[in-house]
Amino acid sequence: MSIIDALVSGWLKAYGPWLFAAALAALRLIGFFVFAPALAGAVPWRFRVGLALLLGGLAASGPAPATAPSIAGWSAAIAxxxxxxATGIGVGLFIAGMRFAGEQLDRQLGLEEAAEPDPFSGGEAQPFGPATRLLGGLAVLTLLFGASATGRMPIVEGLLQTFSRIPPGGARLEDLAGGWLTSALAQSCELSLRVALPLLSALAIVHWAQALAARAAPLAPGSVIAHAVRPLLGLCVLAATFGGVDELAADRLSRWWTAFPRPF
Structure with missing residues (x-):
């Protein structure tokens, strides 16, 4: 064996597990960056891949991967x-709930024709009014700068929890298919519905009351006032609902990783 072969062999033995762990961590981050709507369209793919590789190398500084770089490594990479x-889709469902609530407010206020480039779709011009853009931005700001027990951004805190609870290579396809992915996506849907349903319920109740009043007394002034009350009521309900969304999101994220079966 030559000196170069000996050096390469020694280097692989010393740094091979770390490189494999960094690659697995980068795959987890790439999956998040691909499906997270705030990053999927607005940030070029080269920057997403580079950021995933950089953060993957930092995340791999912990324990060694549980799966050796062999045939079993393919299943670990997919997992x-x-x-x-799944984490990126969960973030997307939360933002989708906020944007849907904003679309309903724009429709009530007659602002749905104010089309501007959507910052979450890579610059595509879509008919999103001011309320939709405002609530979508609030959702992103909540995920980025919301309250956290450690002072970190909620998204960063969630990603760090995934690597502390499940190190690179610790995920298993059978565990993911056994209900964790379904539970994570279901709780994301619940979170988005908790945001949008109170607003839709309040608007629907006022709309039904307006329809009944208009049928009983078409010339009554209450039916005219309801046109102004309905969007204002929606804003008040949404403001009251949004106050607890940050805590609910942190609680759901903690439950996801607590319920995941440990590989050791």
């Missing part, structure tokens, strides 16, 4: 990507 994708 890591699926875990990151």
């Amino acid at each position: 890591e990507f699926a875990m990151g994708a």
Whole structure:
């Protein structure tokens, strides 16, 4: 064996597990960056991949991967990507709930024709009014700068929890398919519905009351006042609902990783 072969062999033995762990961690982050709507369209793919590789190398400084870089490593790679994708989809469902509530407010206020480039779709011009853009931005700001017990951004805190609870290579396809992905996506849907349903319920109740009043007394002034009360009521309900969304999101995220079966 030559000196170069000996050096390469020694280097692989020393740094091979770390490189494999960094690759698995990067796959989890790539899955998140691909499916997270705030990053999928606005940030070029080169920056997303580079950021995933950089953060993957930092995240791999912990324990060694549980799966050796062999044939079993392919299933570990798929599981890591699926875990990151589920986290990104969960973030997307939360933002989708906020944007849907904003669309309903724009429709009530007659602002749905104010089309401007959507910052969450990579610059595509879509007919999103001011309320939709405002609530979508609030959702992103909540995920980025919301309250956290450690002072970190909620998204960063969630990603760090995934690596502390499940190290790179610790995920298993059978565990993900056994109900964790379904539970994570279901709780994301619940979170988005908790945001949008109170607003839709309040608007529907006022709309039904307006329809009944208009049928009983078409010339009554109450039916005219209801046109102004309905969007204002929606804003008040949404403001009251949004106050607890940050805590609910942190609680749901903590439950996801607590319920995940430990590989050790």
